[in-house]
Amino acid sequence: MALLDWIAPESGLRVEGDGVLLRPPRASDYAEWRELRAVSRTFLQPWEPTWPADDLSRGAFRRRLLAYARDREIGVAYPFFVFRASDDALTGGITLSNVRRGVAQMGSVGYWCGKPYARQGLTLGAVRALSDFAFRTLGLHRLEAACIPENQASRDLLRKAGFAEEGQAKAYLKINGAWRDHVLFGLVSPHGGHDGPDEGVSV
Secondary structure, eight states, rough: OOHHHHHHHTOOOOEEEEEEEOOOOGHHHHHHHHHHHTTTHHHHHHGSSOTTTTTTTTHHHHHHHHHHHHHHHHTSOOEEEETTTTOOOEEEEEEEEEEEEEOOOEEEEEHHHHHHTTTSSSSHHHHHHHHIIIIIISSOOOEEEETTTTOHHHHHHHHHOOEOOOEEEEEEETTTTEEEEEEEEEEEEEEOSSSSOTTTOOO
């Protein structure tokens, strides 16, 4: 799939979940994405890397889409926006990143939810849907996720999604300007071992 196919409206990749729809970001999502991120900034910033000064600009969004496309084309990451199924409202984002093949067959899950849509089960639906996509469509064997110990909402969400707490990593990621410890979570595919994507599946 070419880069333009990835960001074009006709891109056919969709993942349906409980009350949510996941699809790749498009250039036409910019205004809604910018508004949601802007209104959610103080809500999100404690749990995210420091935002660049131009993070909400159209140019930065365009660069983000191109980076997403490159990662998707070489199969190392699958970024999605999360939409509420009832009205197609953009509620957040979720990414399967650091996809490793060979003997590992694993990837990492990261997500964010806009403040107006928090605590409504939408991100939980997105994590479950992405997990199913990773295991069934991509044929991965294991997923990993991590969160700051103080982020109780994220810890609870991952447990509800079936992830098990596996330990802690010191100074794991630089969040909001500081290297922070993280709680590590893992989820193994319930579908048994895989060697790669399902035959006939185009992603």
